Amino acid sequence: MMGQRTLTLMAAALLACALPAKATVMPPALDPSTLPATGTVHPRFQSYNIEMVEVTGGRFWKPYRLGPPASPEDRYAYRPPLDLANPRLVRLAAALGPAIVRVSGTWANRTWFQAQPGTTRPPGFDQTLTMAQLAGLARFLRATDGELLLSFAGVPRLPDGRWDPAQMQALVAASRRAGIRLIAGHYLNEPNLVHLTGTPKGYSANEFARDSDLFATAFRRAAPGALVLAPDAVGQGPAIEALARAANQPVLGVEAMMAPMRVTVDAVAYHHYGGVSERCATSGPLALTAASAFDPAFLARTDATAAYYAALRDRFAPGAPLWLTEVAQAACGGSRWAATFADTPRYIDQMGRLARAGVQVILHNTLAASDYALLDERDFAPRPNYWAALLWARLMDRRVLTTDHPSPTLRLYAHCLKGRRGGVALVAVNLEAEPRTIALAQRAEIYALADADTGRAVTLNGTRLALGPRDALPALNAVGADALTVAPRGVSFAVVPDAGNRACR
Incomplete structure (x- = not known):
């Protein structure tokens, strides 16, 4: 009769065989409601x-x-x-x-x-x-x-x-x-x-x-x-x-x-x-x-x-x-x-x-x-940095929240959302040549900026940004998503209006 230790080792071995050779442990989804204030x-x-x-x-x-x-x-x-x-x-x-x-x-x-x-x-x-x-x-x-x-x-x-x-x-x-x-x-x-x-x-x-x-x-x-x-x-x-x-x-x-x-x-x-x-x-x-x-x-x-x-x-x-x-x-x-x-x-x-x-x-x-x-x-x-500055001006409140960076090449920052009690605004910067994604615990509105091939222009959620008639600013429309995806060497903002963050009330 096999002992308890032997059964445990066998179960662990069977589980290891069932998993892929390079199984990835996914980090927990980021919860904007819990981010503490830092200043x-x-x-x-x-x-x-x-x-x-x-x-x-x-x-x-x-x-x-x-x-x-x-x-x-x-x-x-x-x-x-x-x-x-x-x-x-x-x-x-x-x-x-x-x-x-x-x-x-x-x-x-x-x-x-x-x-x-x-x-x-x-x-x-x-x-x-x-x-x-x-x-x-x-x-x-x-x-x-x-x-x-x-x-x-x-x-x-x-x-x-x-x-x-x-x-x-x-x-x-x-x-x-x-x-x-x-x-x-x-x-x-x-x-x-x-x-x-x-x-x-x-x-x-x-x-x-x-x-x-x-x-x-x-x-x-x-x-x-x-x-x-x-x-x-x-x-x-x-x-x-x-x-x-x-x-x-x-x-x-x-x-x-x-x-x-x-x-x-x-x-x-x-x-x-x-x-x-x-x-x-x-x-x-x-x-x-x-x-x-x-x-x-x-x-x-x-x-x-x-x-x-x-x-x-x-x-x-x-x-x-x-x-x-x-x-x-x-x-x-x-x-x-x-x-x-x-x-x-x-x-x-x-x-x-x-x-x-x-x-x-x-x-x-x-x-x-x-x-x-x-x-x-x-x-x-407007140059590409102008469009990023415009999004910052519209979304990022003066109250700063604490976040952890997913990696040295995927930077993440958070502020309270401008004009919305309890809301949170995130911005991620991807320095890598491949897209990166950050899982979110709450659904968000995404503003993803990416290079428009020429380097001199920028797209927002796939649409090239440009001034309209009489230099009218274009509509900066978000798309809903359950995760924050950042283009290769891109920048993405994520807005969670109903985050319920206590530091942002």
Whole structure:
């Protein structure tokens, strides 16, 4: 008579023979009703930049269609001032609102505000912002529900070498008279790249801290209620410092800039670019290829940069929120594929990552200039990232929920559903060349974005997205499903209006 142990072993052996050789244990279906809250983001979390040089006109990144640069200076090409009254531009920007509109960039460091018509630009400045251009910006902001974030030039200087706040005071006063809602400001754009700031030769980290404090005090007097941001530096300190020194360019350490600051800031601002375009580098640690778009390590670089500034914030500005005030696929105008659907997984993945990490605001660079723009700079036609941004704006609430990623190449994020108590919105990013599916415990409405073969266009649930007559936005129709399927290297949103999630009530 066989013992109990023998019977158990035989039963196990028979069961093993009955199963396929490579049986897969399916993960349990995701239940949106049980996802816990992890935090909130700013109501204008998804925002964008309009470069100051777009408003004034000037030399910005040369389009690839004009041919490769013959010299470093040939990386730029003149563009006239942006038509901020263009009906298509205004309509498409308004659809992303409410947003913060940052008017800044490297060129803002040397832009002079002409408060009185007919006055002559003084030495040290390269561009002029006129009253008429400021009025046009004010009309754009009103039409799109935009609040303005400004940075200010590093010139002129007081006789003792300190920064002179007169230009800032004039621009803030004129902005307020024009009816602009000024949400925040900061002193200089990317001040750690000191050679691009317009500050005197040999400008030091201690001098930056002194002038940043001076700015904070003067700006709060000029713009009561507006937030003071700092340092607005770019990249992780040690990494970018090493690269700048290798290029024989002066650079300030971010820690050394922040440590001597004495005036409290309202938010810690920083920039992130995961690499540089071929305009600036074709080799080296920051050079990118098309394969980088789907590389988990490339996408994770934004985590490292956020963690770097979070650590500095905890030391020098405890409790202040993080604002990512400039970000795109790559610095130097973006790679050739920044304008294609290949960049859309990065765009959404970065939003999901940083919302979960507690970053309060993300300002994409740019709305409508160069290859990394949401809109084509020639005719303002929507690029693939625009359609993804539009879905995010319509579906994702500021309340962030906790989810687990199915794998390193299948990323999943969750927020409360905008405008629906108890509802949940999910978004999945697939970095693989095959479709992936996530089982759901509740039926959902799916918005699946995929490449429309050309790379320059995108489909929603199989239908190509395009503007209609008079630039009307198309209907963004969902399809019902019991699972969240994501196209190869695609992005899919899933909406569960009746999830009954307690954190979303």
